[in-house]
Amino acid sequence: MRDVVIVGGGPVGILLGCLLAVRGVDVEVLEQRRQPSMRSRAIGIHPPSLGALEQIGVADDLIARAVRIRGGIVSCDGRTLGRLSFAEAAARYPFVVALPQYETEALLRARFEQLRPGGLRPGVTVLGVRDLGDHVEVTSRGRGTIRARYVVGADGARSVVRDALHIGWTSHGGGETYLMGDFAEPGEGGAGAGNAGVRGEGAAGAASGGAGSSGEAGSGAAGAASGSGEAVLYFERGGVVESFPLPNGRRRWVALTDGLVTDACSADLAGIIRDRTGVLLPPSADPPSAFSVRQRLADRMLAGRVVLVGDAAHEISPIGGQGMNLGWLDAVALAPAVALALADPASAEAALAEFDRRRRRSARMAARQAGFNMAMGRPASGVRLRARNALVRVLAVPPARGILARAFTMRWL
Structure with a gap:
């Protein structure tokens, strides 16, 4: 037995x-x-999980293979709304790793x-x-x-x-749908790499009023998506786009969609990202994954x-x-x-x-x-958009920033 x-x-x-x-x-x-x-x-592997991996003797090996994400940026319409450093949440592992x-x-x-x-x-x-x-x-x-x-x-x-x-097995909300795919880092080479980090001529670029209006050109979220080791959350009018670095010069992109698009190709996902954020991604042969969020508890x-x-x-x-x-x-x-x-x-x-x-x-x-x-991350406009952006700005300064960093690195779970 x-x-x-x-x-x-x-x-x-x-x-x-x-x-x-x-x-x-x-x-x-x-x-x-x-x-x-x-x-x-x-x-994503958070600091408490790295502590667990340390207990069994694999944390160092895993960290050596992974990308360290030391913080995140939130943007909308080409403007940086706030930054978050994970160093504020964990002393031993002041980062999230991606593998x-x-x-x-x-x-x-x-x-x-x-x-x-x-x-x-x-x-x-x-x-x-x-x-x-x-x-x-x-x-x-x-x-x-x-x-x-x-x-x-x-x-x-x-x-x-x-x-x-x-x-x-009880349901607790959910229902949103997303499209997820991995691409080479913009700027790492390949078609379209020369345009990486430059807001395009689509809806997102028009909404920003041009790079000069934000005062963040070159240092905002779009620029940060090029190998910075930071997560980027684009809280755009049409819905959220999230971006996370991966090893070997790649990056994961996740975009909220209107429905479950199981037949989408990588170009479809790249189009959504371009239209919302202005970021131009190189072509990818890897098909994206469509998924519907479910939240259920035993x-x-x-x-x-x-x-x-x-x-x-x-x-x-x-x-x-x-x-x-x-x-x-x-x-x-x-x-x-x-x-x-x-x-x-x-x-x-x-x-x-x-x-x-x-x-x-x-x-x-x-x-x-x-x-x-x-x-x-839901679509927003008008008063709701302004209220959401104001909330993000408040959460991105002390003391709320430290609490938020603990939440996003799972220090209280």
Whole structure:
């Protein structure tokens, strides 16, 4: 009988496996995929998560591969509304790092293999979970029936574990749609690179009144999008555009859309960005991803000897980069609670109940923050536009700036 079986070998499940393994726990991870996904997906890793990666000995390696994002810029109509420095939020890691998810997962898998050789079981489909009081049975295709003292569901928003326990799954807003794609940095070469950072002749350029009217030419958000190591949020009239640096001279762009445009090509996304911000992107052969935001929370994260973490417990808008990091913080909180429950069964109920209470509270806070982020990025004009821009300016100066930096680096979750 295993101490712990984790269902789901994504970044949350594997990190939890590592955190348990370094505590001497006999842990096995079941993963349905035979091969890892090579999609970029989640890229932002916040300071609390870097602290978790430090616990398992991979933080330095990951930071060496990633881009450090030391702050952010918010702009509208070519004018910089405010700047945010992440140095105000974290002393040890005064930055957010960006790395494609498949590279992050590869580092975690390699470390887990060092800690628990053969502990990751790919190609296993979990069919059901039964809590029998003193242990849990997991039925699967690929491994048969597995017994464990505790089971953790880290199997995503369509969680088989959550469904098997009949745990409620409640919607908390959402519905916005976005288009996301990765492009070479403007100015790194290729067609259109010579125009990088220059506002075009479309609606965004006309709205700015020309570079001379802003007083920010060359130092504003459009210029900052060229290899500055800063995130840029364009709160434009037609809807938000977000931009984040990536390794190897690339940058991620995310734009709010009127609907789910699953057939869009990279030129379509580049057109939206040009029309709203005036930034001209080089051509890209990589197709963009369209996604619809859903925000849902599990009614509970604990049922007897079974626990939920990550997207199985809370599906949070990716706008703001909270999803993967929130799951990692679940893992950081759960690992010592499970280790205590195994070592001292009399303490198990209280330790796991405290985990459930605190992490559901954090998930609710993250959902509210994500809702605020999405509301700020909606199309705006007239009085609403002026009010939103005034709010951004207020939030970008002390003392609000420090609070905002803590929020965007997940220091309170």
